[in-house]
Amino acid sequence: MSMDKPMNPYRPIRIGAAQIRLLERLCNACAVSGDEGEVRKIVLDEIRPVVDEVKVDALGNVLAVRRSSGQIPRLGVMLDAHMDEVGFMITHDESDGIFRFDTVGGIDIRQLAGKPVWIGRDHIPGVIGAKPFHLTEVKEMESPISLETLRIDVGPGSTKVKTGDRAAFATSFLRVGPSLRAKALDDRLGVAILIELLKNPPPSVDLLAAFSVQEEIGARGARVAAFAFDPDLAVAVDSTPANDLPSWDDSENVAYNTHLGAGPALYVADAGTLSDPRLIRHFMQTAEALEIPYQLRQPGSGGTDAGAIHRQRAGIPSLSISVPGRYPHTAASITRVEDWQNTLSLLYAGLDRLTPAVLAEER
C-alpha cells in the first residue's frame, strides 16, 4: 500500500466478492445493441426486490424508480447506464457453417481476425478466421483484413445460426491481480454500479434508473428514457477509454484520455455534451472533501448517453462519470477494481449531498 492513501478510505458500498460475481455474469452475457434481453433479465432479477416501480419501455430500456423518504423538496436524479455492447450481426448464410457478418457499434476491424465469438441466445460458438500466414504475401500483411473478406465460421455441421442473429466477442471474465479483464466492461460496469445504488440508495434523492439500450449505435434508449423520467438532473455512468500506454517513439503521451488507477473520470466536454458546470463542481468538491481519487477525462471526441439526455425536453442538467478501462470495443477490456470502487463511492456521496441548492444558481 502506498503511503498517500487514506487509512480508512470512504466506502459507503463495498465492492466485494458478490459484486464481482454479478459483474462477471453481466459481462459474460451477450447484449449486442438491439438485443439486450440477456442483460435485461439479470438486471430485472437483481432490482425487482428493491425498487418502487419498474418497467420495460417501448425500446427495451429498464426504467426503475427508488424513492427516498428524505426531506422534501428533493431532487429526482436520472442515473443512466447502457446495457448494450458492440458486436456483430449475421448478414448472410454462405452454407456449410460459413456466414457473412456486419459490425454493430464502433469496432476497429483490426480487432476481428482470429477471434472466437458467441452467436445468438444460446451462445453458439464460432470463430472469425484468417487466411494462413503461409498463403499471405508480406505486402498484403501491411493492410488490415477487410470486413468484406472476413467470415464467421461455426464449423461444417448443422446449427441454429441464421441471418439476423447477433454475435459477441467470446472472452470469458477474468480477475487478475488488481484488475478485471472481460468483454463489455463498457458498460456493464455502469450497469453494476446502478444496481448497487438501487440496492443501497443514498437517502437524500429519488433515483430514476435507466438501464438503457442502443447506446453504441446512437444513444437511442437514453433519449426516450430521459423524456419518460423528466428528471431534475442526470448522471450517465459509463466506461471511458484509458489510452495510457507508452507512445511508439517514447514521446510524452498527451492523448491518454484517462489513466487506469486514477479514479472516476469526470467529463467536462466530449463530442456530444458540454457537461453542466454546477454538477462538475459538485462532484469535484465531493471527491475532494472525502478524499476520493478522481480525474478529469481529457476533453475531446467520443460521447455517452449524456449527449442524448441533456437535450431532452427543455434541457436536463447532465454529467458523465466513467470508470476508466483500457481497450474498449475489443475482445476484452482491462479495468481496475479500485477505479470501480471509487466511482461507486463518488456517485453515492455526490448523490447524497445533492440538494436543490446545487441547481439554484443559473448555469
Place this chain on the structure above:
Amino acid sequence: MTIDLQTFLKKMISASGLSGHEAPIRELIQQTWSPLVDEVKVGGLGSLHALRRGTAPEPRPSLVLAAHMDAIGMLVTGIQNEFLRFTKVGGLDPRILPGQIVTVHGRQDLPGMIVQPSKGLLPASERENTVSMAHLFIDTGLLPREVARKVRVGDLVSFAQPPIETAGETLVGHSLDNRASVAAVTHFLEELQNRPHAWDVWAVASSQEEETLGGAITSAFQLQPSLAIVIDVTFGSSPGSPGHKTFPLGKGPTLGWGPNIHPYLFKAFKELAERLEIPFNVEVMPHRSGTDAMGIQVAREGIPCMVIGIPLRYMHTPVEMVKLKDITRAGRLIAEFVAGLPVDFMEKMSWDE
C-alpha cells in the same frame, strides 16, 4: 485401454510447448504413449522417440513416423512500465494478434492480452493500417512493480485461447498445428495394438519444427530409419484462402506429392487408400513441403519420405479448426501401411523408369 482422442487433443492444445521449449507437451505425450510402446527416449534436441518393436527377426528395418509437437508463440523482448514488448516464435501475421489472450510464462504463469495502442500513440503510417508487432504490447493487468518482479526479457508467451467444440465434430484452438497430427499418431499407435508389424516403428514427436526443423533433422540422424512418414497439418478450405491450395475438412487426409516425397512411397499410400476406401486428396508440393520431411529427407545418406496432411483451417491463428474424422482416418491409413509393410520393402522399392 482406449484413448478419447478429442479429450486428449484438448489437453494437448491446453499444454504449452513453444519451439525449443517442448517439455510440458512432451511429458503429456509421453504419458499417453508409454502404455502403447515398448520404449521411450528423449532425443538430443528434445524430440520424443517412442519405439514399438516389430516381429521380424533382427536386424529389423525401422521407420520413423514424425509429427512435430512444438507450437508457435512469442517471446518477451522488453518491459516498459507494466507493458511487455514481444517478438514471434514461428510464423505469425501481426494482423491476428490484437485482442488475443495469452499466457506469459514468467516466474509464474500470468494471464495476459495482446493489445493495440490507440491511434494517437502509433506512428502515422499505422494509425489506419496494420500495426506492426514492434508496436503491440502485452498487458497482464498487473502493476509495474509486480511485472518487474515476475517477468524477464526472454520469457515465453503462449496463446491461451481455450479449446472450442464447433459444429460437425470439429475442434477449434491454437496449436492444433501440429497437435492434431500428434493425435493422429496416437490413434495410429492404438490401431497397432492388435496388429503385428514386421518393422520397428519409431513414433516421433519432434521439436523445433516451426523455427529450424532441428528436432526432425537430429532425430532422423539418431534413429537412422530406412524410411520416414511425416504427418503435419495442411491448408483447409476456408474463406479467403485460394481453393487450389486448400483441402476440404472431412474429406480425408492429403497425400503429398513432390520432390520431398519418394514416388514409390506415394504410390504405395495411394493404392492402399484406394483399396481401403479411405477418402484422400493429393496435395502437390512443387518444391518444398513445409514439413519435417525437408529435414529428414536429407539426413545421413538420405531417407525416403512420405508426407501426410490433415486439413486445418486458419493455420497459425489461435482459432485453427480441424475435423476429428480426418485425424482418425490419417492414423488408420498409416497403421494399415505399417501393418502391411513386408520386411523386404526396401529391396522392392524402385524408381519408375
